Amino acid sequence: MLNPDFERYYQRVRAQQKRESLIWALVLAVLYIGAGKLSEFSLYTLWDSFPHFFDYLAETLPVLHWRQLFADGHTEGSLAYWGYRLPIQLPLIWETLNLALAATVLSVAASVVLGFLAAGNTHSPPGVRFTIRALVAFLRTMPELAWAVMFVMAFGIGVIPGFLALALHTIGSLTKLFYEAIETASERPVRGLAACGAGVLQRMRFGLWPQVKPIVLSYSFMRLEINFRQSTILGLVGAGGIGQELMTNIKLDRYDQVSITMLLIIVVVSMLDALSGWLRQQVVEGDK
Numbered sequence: 001m002l003n004p005d006f007e008r009y010y011q012r013v014r015a016q017q018k019r020e021s022l023i024w025a026l027v028l029a030v031l032y033i034g035a036g037k038l039s040e041f042s043l044y045t046l047w048d049s050f051p052h053f054f055d056y057l058a059e060t061l062p063v064l065h066w067r068q069l070f071a072d073g074h075t076e077g078s079l080a081y082w083g084y085r086l087p088i089q090l091p092l093i094w095e096t097l098n099l100a101l102a103a104t105v106l107s108v109a110a111s112v113v114l115g116f117l118a119a120g121n122t123h124s125p126p127g128v129r130f131t132i133r134a135l136v137a138f139l140r141t142m143p144e145l146a147w148a149v150m151f152v153m154a155f156g157i158g159v160i161p162g163f164l165a166l167a168l169h170t171i172g173s174l175t176k177l178f179y180e181a182i183e184t185a186s187e188r189p190v191r192g193l194a195a196c197g198a199g200v201l202q203r204m205r206f207g208l209w210p211q212v213k214p215i216v217l218s219y220s221f222m223r224l225e226i227n228f229r230q231s232t233i234l235g236l237v238g239a240g241g242i243g244q245e246l247m248t249n250i251k252l253d254r255y256d257q258v259s260i261t262m263l264l265i266i267v268v269v270s271m272l273d274a275l276s277g278w279l280r281q282q283v284v285e286g287d288k
Helices: 004-038 043-060 086-118 126-141 144-155 159-183 188-195 200-237 242-251 255-286
Strands: none
Touching: 043 255, 086 126, 086 159, 086 200, 086 242, 086 255, 126 159, 144 159, 144 200, 159 200, 188 200, 200 242, 200 255, 242 255
16 A cells, blocks of 8 residues: 555646646647747648649659550650650759769768867867857758758859758758767766877777767768758759759649659659668678
8 A cells, every 4th residue: 555645745746747738738739829820821721722732643643554555755655755854864863862972971071070079078179169069050050942042143053052052051960960979978988098098089089989980870871861852952943953853844844754753753762761771780780
């Protein structure tokens, strides 16, 4: 049988938790409704217009005929007729993938260095830590699309604006993730190395890096997938890649080409996801 004093204490704590939960739920509900009013969000409009989304999807589906399915590209209803722009789209997909990969590799290398300098447990000067943290906060505050628009105005249409936009935002995001991971690493290996006379770089290399390496790899692979998806969006403003092809097809009402472009993007993203998962597993298990 429970102690009566403990039972009363338990009931009092439970009642307080219920009151706090109810108060926070009401506050969040009021904020949610208020934000919806200010942004003119309407559930009725969403519900009423949602079927049009499926109407648009239906328009993008290609018209294929079973008898002409494997005919040449001049026969309407064949797969070749649906993919007549593949010689243009595949190089653009490759360009988009290279753009995302180049921006990610450069950003990861820079973010690892900046992450160690910005971490509070690597004995870097306070001024350096503050400067790096302020810089990366600014870099990730600006969305990739805003960076891309500015760089397109400066450098013109092409892959350079997309590369710079992705690289800057990725450095801002990854540096924060990396220095937070470094700060949560165990200090025991570092203290052990220091007791053996190891220098600062040796302590970071052999004490901190093995602990954060799986996290760095995981975030890097995830960011590669994000950058590929973002690079397709940046193409809409002229920053290169498959996004320009997608926007052109949408503007010209080439609905069948919209669907095949989206299909290519989905296939590449799925392949990147599978490949990154396999590589991450190989690297992590290889260290065991």
